[in-house]
Amino acid sequence: MCSSRVASYCLNIPLITSKDDQLIILPTWIGPLAMVSLMGSPKYQGSNTREIISCLWSPLDCELTFSFSPFVSPILFPSASQTLALSVSHVSAITSSAHPSIRALSCALLHPNEPSCMRTYITFFLNAVPTFAKFFTVMFGLFSLPRYKLFFNDPVKEIDRLAKQVLRMTMFISGALGTSWGSICLFQYLLPRTFMPTKRWFWGGFLGGIWGFLERKTGRDHFLYMTRISIDSLWKVGVKRRWWRSGKNGDVWVFVMSLMLLNAVYELNPSAVTSSAVRKTLGMLRGEGWVDRVKTVDNEIDDEA
């Protein structure tokens, strides 16, 4: 109980560095489900959304190629006895009233009311950008409250900086989500059915990740946070699929090696350890006390104040 709570705290911890109020948000990977509900179809807001999605793309529950099969509209062919394979028949609630000119089954599931994939993609952005912009304005606004003095000194510059931060993050998140899910339709259109049926989801996410370019200057903490989640899930996927064995105390060895590297870096170049909290922790570990050996600009300002 305690360990899982502490673990989730570790994943949710916001990091505020001393030079900029960069922070770690995105406590859970809510993205894809948020995207699906943002599509606007009321049928998605049921509790069986996850089962639908996992059934369509899971090779364990049903045959994979069903998601790439052509869509036969029961509206156009009412006399056809069975337009959906039996194992996916529970999604007929969505697909039976889908637009008849939709070509593929996955498109019928993702955007049943809109025959054009491109229009769905653009509509997603039109819906998502204001929503995320509002969310991030509140979030970044709250986190810049401790720096209210700067707002009094130079309001235009600070508001400009805050606005750019909000916009960059909004475009990154909405772009990543939209492109990842839109790539399903894109690959359906471009690639033949049997080409890379499972790997294409990785490349879809890859395309979405390119939006990270927008945050290249300020986003390192966010990127590292997502990388940690990814390493964690990759490890578990590897254990599940038997790519590697789950060793008994491998994480302790990783901990020791990382601590060695950290101590070595701190010894040779203390200012390379850019987090003041980590420097102070290392000072504690060495018996120097909760002190920061490195004088940075912010430390000097703090000392003068």
Place this chain on the structure above:
Amino acid sequence: MKKSPNLRLSVSISLVLLLHRVLHRFFTRLRANLLTKDAAPFRRRNPRISRALTARLAPAVGASLAGFALGVYPGDQLRLTVAIYLATRAAEFAYNALEDDGWFKNRPWWFGSWMLMPPVLGQLFHAFLYDRDCLQV
């Protein structure tokens, strides 16, 4: 003790802290003693060991052996999270140190940590669809 993970957590963290400080002090004093004039015969007789123990990084690396005290805590999600966190932080600071030393002087303007995002989001998207139980959602 084996039954209470909370107790094992506190014992583990305290042991890491204690052993790190003890080992750091031990290796620092050992290094200082080995560098005195009186220790010259020992240094002559055991060149490799004395080179290892008088290296500048010897106390730092030796003190890190205290990390094995993390093994006191049972091997569950928290230990995995801590290990991954420390590994990525150490790699980030090592990258900063190499950058300060000028190893990445000639990188192109578009090179950066954002390049982590495409494979990361690809893996997360794939895992979201196929291996939902491996994601901490």
